[in-house]
Amino acid sequence: MSKVLVLPGDGIGPEIIAEAIKVLETINTLSDQSIAxxxxxxxxxxxDEHGHPLPQETLAKAKDCDAVLLGAxxxxxxxxxxxxxxxxxxxxxxxxELGLFANLRPALLYPQLADASSLKPELVxxxxxxxxxxxxxxxxxxxxxxxxxxxxxxxxGFNTLVYSxxxxxxxxxxxxxxxxxxxxxxxxxxxxxxxxxTELWREVMASLASDYPDVSLSHMYVDNAAMxxxxxxxxxxxxVTTNMFGDIxxxxxxxxxxxxxxxxxxxxxxxxxxxxxxxxxxxxDIAGQNIANPLATILSVALMLRCTFGQAAxxxxxxxxxxxxxxxxxxTVDIMSAGMTQVSTSVMGDAVVAxxxxx
Ligand code: IPM
Ligand code: MG
Numbered sequence: 001m002s003k004v005l006v007l008p009g010d011g012i013g014p015e016i017i018a019e020a021i022k023v024l025e026t027i028n029t030l031s032d033q034s035i036a037x038x039x040x041x042x043x044x045x046x047x048d049e050h051g052h053p054l055p056q057e058t059l060a061k062a063k064d065c066d067a068v069l070l071g072a073x074x075x076x077x078x079x080x081x082x083x084x085x086x087x088x089x090x091x092x093x094x095x096x097e098l099g100l101f102a103n104l105r106p107a108l109l110y111p112q113l114a115d116a117s118s119l120k121p122e123l124v125x126x127x128x129x130x131x132x133x134x135x136x137x138x139x140x141x142x143x144x145x146x147x148x149x150x151x152x153x154x155x156x157g158f159n160t161l162v163y164s165x166x167x168x169x170x171x172x173x174x175x176x177x178x179x180x181x182x183x184x185x186x187x188x189x190x191x192x193x194x195x196x197x198t199e200l201w202r203e204v205m206a207s208l209a210s211d212y213p214d215v216s217l218s219h220m221y222v223d224n225a226a227m228x229x230x231x232x233x234x235x236x237x238x239x240v241t242t243n244m245f246g247d248i249x250x251x252x253x254x255x256x257x258x259x260x261x262x263x264x265x266x267x268x269x270x271x272x273x274x275x276x277x278x279x280x281x282x283x284x285d286i287a288g289q290n291i292a293n294p295l296a297t298i299l300s301v302a303l304m305l306r307c308t309f310g311q312a313a314x315x316x317x318x319x320x321x322x323x324x325x326x327x328x329x330x331x332t333v334d335i336m337s338a339g340m341t342q343v344s345t346s347v348m349g350d351a352v353v354a355x356x357x358x359x
Pocket of ligand 1: 074088091092247
């Protein structure tokens, strides 16, 4: 039987995950293929209980299941902890231990929310792009790293940006394949004018292009890419980039759509196993108030059904249900606008479930 490990995590994580579980359970009753749900602790919640953000038990469960559905990790409460046991390490550890090297982050504008973007509606209407972020390499994991004390007594911090050719190739193939399934345009983002490591990145990306004659490859420096994202975002179809550049650009791309609360993401290994999570963080400032937007997490369930479980029809159903709820004018506070009906986290989840049952 298919199995998913659910890790609510911290902050708004438990609230949004609760709504996603309602949706998954509804899908289970509507389809003949049922997915079993196990739960575990990660992040600050795991630290509080076990003294570590990624306890052995959680890791073992994660290795044993077909997919992981995660809420969010982190919060002020744990900010002063040693970096080795901070909540974020739970997420980074899962990515590394499960070999989840390919992070897919769509930025899709829902027409119902065009007004919620901080950019003019004509710049973002119809926006549909995908960022493919390398997730288990680069400066996030490079060695050596740390803070050392120099002979003169001054401290010095250092991290290493490193990519092997094979790491660049495997994320490159995923990106080209993604572009093939979409609009056929791939933009590789680097800083090849300054960083040797990304000069190699550019070279290796270019060397893959001949395998994909139906994809047009372009290259862009990361500073320009950041500017182009807010100047003319619709020029992009698929972006492929390094771990850290992808972290930064994906937040920017997400905000173009008006709410980071609407965007799911998938982190995949070489065999289709994946960790699915909303792009937004744990939002500790609004945790426990039942006002967070659960739609990105519910959309993460759809992405999981599509990418890991091959249940495209069920994924379509969820996406249609969300569109229908938006059409009805229901909005959580982050996407609220004049004339719409503001609802809580749980009312939003219930509304999606009701649409699914009615479909
Ligand atoms: C993200 C987050 C993480 C990252 C943090 C929480 C470690 O910002 O998934 O984008 O930097 O990758
Ligand atoms: Mg980030």
